[in-house]
Amino acid sequence: MEHIRMPKVENVRLLDRLSSRKAVLGTLYLTATHVIFAENDSETRKETWVLHSQISSIEKQATTATGCPLLIRCKNFQVIQLVIPQERDCHDIYISLIRLARPVKYEELYCFSFNPKLDKEEREQGWKLVDLNEEYNRMGIPNSYWQISDVNRDYGVCDSYPMEVYVPKSATAHIIVGSSKFRSRRRFPALSYYYKDNNASICRSSQPLSGFSARCLEDEQMLQAIRKANPGSDFIYVVDTRPKLNAMANRAAGKGYENEDNYSNIKFQFIGIENIHVMRNSLQKMLEVCELKSPSMSDFLWGLENSGWLKHIKAIMDAGIFVAKAVAEEGVSVLVHCSDGWDRTAQVCSVASLLLDPYYRTVKGFMVLIEKDWVSFGHKFNHRYGNLDGDPKEISPVIDQFIECVWQLMEQFPCAFEFNERFLIHIQHHIYSCQFGNFLCNSQKERRELNVQERTYSLWAHLWKTRADYLNPLYRSDRSQTQGTLHPRMAPCNFLYKFWSGMYNRFEKGLHPRQSVTDYLMAVKEETQQLEEELEVLGKRLANLQKSQLNDNRVKSKQQDQSEQLGLSASNNSLANTPQEYSNDLKSFPSRSPSQGDEEDSALILTQENLKSSDPDLSTNSDQESGVEDLSCRSLSGGGCLPSEDSGKDSDEAVFLA
């Protein structure tokens, strides 16, 4: 709390990004964990909550006659524009937020104060939900080719790897240690995914320290061991996910890539994915396009193209498709690496796994996938997503890109995923929110040292509890596209990659479809379930009645009383199923309905215990604003949203409104 210079400012205006006419007046609060804007309007009492850890930049703009504007950009792509009456207050808020948004100690992060009121046992259960040993068992490991190795116990060989790694049986500790010495940051080849059907596997590592001519016998043996673990194939692919030029430049620094002449039976392949700096700039450029005020179609498309973002997404996807095809169709094992093997390698391994195995397309499986390829293999969450104050050059939207790849696949294969878009958006939100301990630190080692599991809660348990919100109504596990490998088209399929406004313009609800097919179908499915239950109840009653009519009068009348009671409840139930009532029913349906003005304590109490915003939507304002529209698809109040700002938002209209 010592960083909060100014806990409360009144008469602050929150501007609507699309229209300055829609500004609302309210009070701004700073708490230890959140920025809160509470509207004055007593009817709506709308509140906007923003976690400090979501703040990516704060910009103080030139003071105008109306006050001092403050622009807050968030990592979940929310942009908040405030106008604070007094310059001095604005400065205090600015200085406070600069500090609050850049914590220096892990202990300052929200997850160490967040308390979802679960007991110790529930918390421990939550951390057990995703178990990687179980996952490798599911893949069929250990088996006669692969085993678990304790070579990295106490993180002695590689401090960014997990304690438990899966390696070929023929790879002795000597080979592993030797190989690790020949790899950047000692990230030796280890198993990421094993394809039961044909023994082909996906392994991952960092680049070899080959320089211009160096060799390492153990590393060569390691790759040989991987090949031998797949008896059906006489070679393996080594996929370097960097552009060739980058890889060659690394040779001068004593790093580089595998020389096909030194390794027997490998086929070497470059698949050019750009580095984290290019990706960071690309996202920056794309977000500038998203922020344009009433851009023309050309501004938008030109800017999107110029950002290169979709080109990068396609590159990652193409690499994933290449690996998945090698494994599923050719039956060849693949070793994937980039430089350090924790960014592009994680992207490509996880995209390939997702294409190969329908399990990863389920709610639970997707959690497992992120745990496997990202969390356990030392993706540097803290550095990449700037959880603690650090080098801004380390920040890059690496996992964001993976999440987008999943969304692009969902668009192409609408029935193949058990989860919906909201699931992805909420995961992205929590990677930055630091509300749960899952994505803390840069490695498993650091998390253990910090006792993360004892001190924080797991996101997966939270998402699992509310999984009904994240289901894709079109998913059917018996569909052809659900089973087996997904085969996205490699080329020419440029047009299949689309701008994801649901993510990057997530908080501009006015830009999104006004009626959600997903929510509508989920509501129908819920109603269907109720109908099924009612059908059963009615069936029983009918049977009872028929039986009772056969019985003698006295018994019958008794039974009838009972069935009448039953009937009462059933008909109440059925009332809710008539179309008119149904819309009311629906209003309360999606449990993500933004009720952050919590019923129980509508007064704003600024203590952490009351912050229940574990649902990303709770920390937003736009949801409430569009709540009616969002939930409306079946209700009469639906659709009648106000004209979107853009419908007539140009000089002409301004003239005619004046």
Added chain:
Amino acid sequence: MEFAELIKTPRADNVVLHRPFYLAVEGTLCLTGHHLIFSSRRQDNAEELWLLHSNIDSIEKRFVGSLGTIIIKCKDLRIIQLDIPGMEECLNIASSIEALSTLDSVTLMYPFFYRPMFEITEDGWRAFLPHQEFELLSSVTDEWRLSCINKDFSVCPSYPPVVTVPKSIDDEALRKVALFRHGSRFPVLSYYHQKNGMVMMRSSQPLTGTNGRRCKEDEKLINATLRPGKRGYIIDTRSLNVAQQARAKGGGFEQEAHYPQWRRIHKCIERFNILQESLIKLVEACNDQSHNMDRWLSKLEASNWLTHIKEILTAACLAAQCIDREGASVLVHGTEGTDSTLQVTSLAQIILDPRCRTIHGFESLVVREWLQAGHPFQQRCAQSAYSNSKQKWEAPVFLLFLDCVWQILRQFPCSFEFNEQFLIMLFEHAYASQFGTFLGNNENERSKLKLPQKTMSLWSWVNRSEELSKFQNPLFEANSLVIWPSVAPQSLQLWEGVFLRWNRPSKFLDEAHEEMINIIKYNKELQAKVNALRRQLAEMETDDRMQENL
């Protein structure tokens, strides 16, 4: 039969058909007067492809040795390739197709020969008569009348015989107004907004010329639609610059001085060859086989197609906003009032009027605002994206309208009774059809061609329950409200159902659609079952009680 002369080789064997996403098939090619028919020989899975000659947009020939290849590009944007052995056969077939697909006489077109194989339950030619529309109108207001001034098309050749005009304006005045408007298209009623009594009218540009001619009757006519003390808006679908230039050619726009109660807004919507080129570029981009992501986006951008969509939708939203939010009446016109004007008036109605979002209502809209309003379909839809001949009157005006409807449908997926397939079907039939509905350029030409007597109406076919079921949106729930679409670039998308239809696999999307239908169907079945059971129980319980009382 004169077609026989054009068919030099009526049949070729061992022809191989290539299509994207299908294996090549060998079979027999036959040419008839109106169709190209390909039938595969395979016994196990006989397959037939019927293509209307009028659907063929362009044809290319190539030879490798004696094997000829014909590439046929269709108006519905599909491309097929036929390998025909024998150079002479191939040349003959190509020239026959060329001749048959470019017949210059309307009466030789297929609709005049087509005999329906289905039973006609309702004659589509009589399904949407102006009198029926007017009856609905007169049940809510008596300020309008039907005028038969154009009954022999003598006043305005592109108007229907009957039009709706303000009651206070007599036919004599209309005659004078007609002289003051381009192509005699005097202002007529397009839409009456029941909620507040505001109206939308449409016309062509006024012929003010350089010396600012005026016409008292014209002023009186459009003022007659205003409530006392109220103002109206004139939406000119040209930029101010273009409108000013039009004066040199005798056209122009309403001067403030003569129309003090009206405020003029200029919204630039492109026309003719600019739109046609845009379509050609867009389709070229969609068919580009290169692997380069950047090129795709810049080609999409350079086509300007989505820019046109945005402009048209914005103008329509503005018109709707004036009527519903500002409580003002609106007059829409461009130059001729047969293209951009109709895009704006018809889209505004979709936004404002829930009736236009039903199947029957949308058909009625197409009939009123496009066919009867004199959109020159035959000229505009003579060629599509692959044509080489660049006639200046060809333009995808109607396709742009359908695309805009699709954009709104995408944003309000539960508010339309029809689905995307319905819009695609209308696109196809506007360009090539066995039905006479889209033949001719206006009602005058249609009546001269005696289309209602000699051809079948598209609506007669569509409105049978077998066909309708294909076009119904399973998510539809009547929404009585005005629906305001977003026109931000992030909200507008390429209409894949039309432009990528032949270059992307649709299997997975079809499956998703099927699943959607199943979910809803199952829900409805259960609902029916529950209701039946409930009724049965209620009856049994009453019986029971009566017995007890006895």
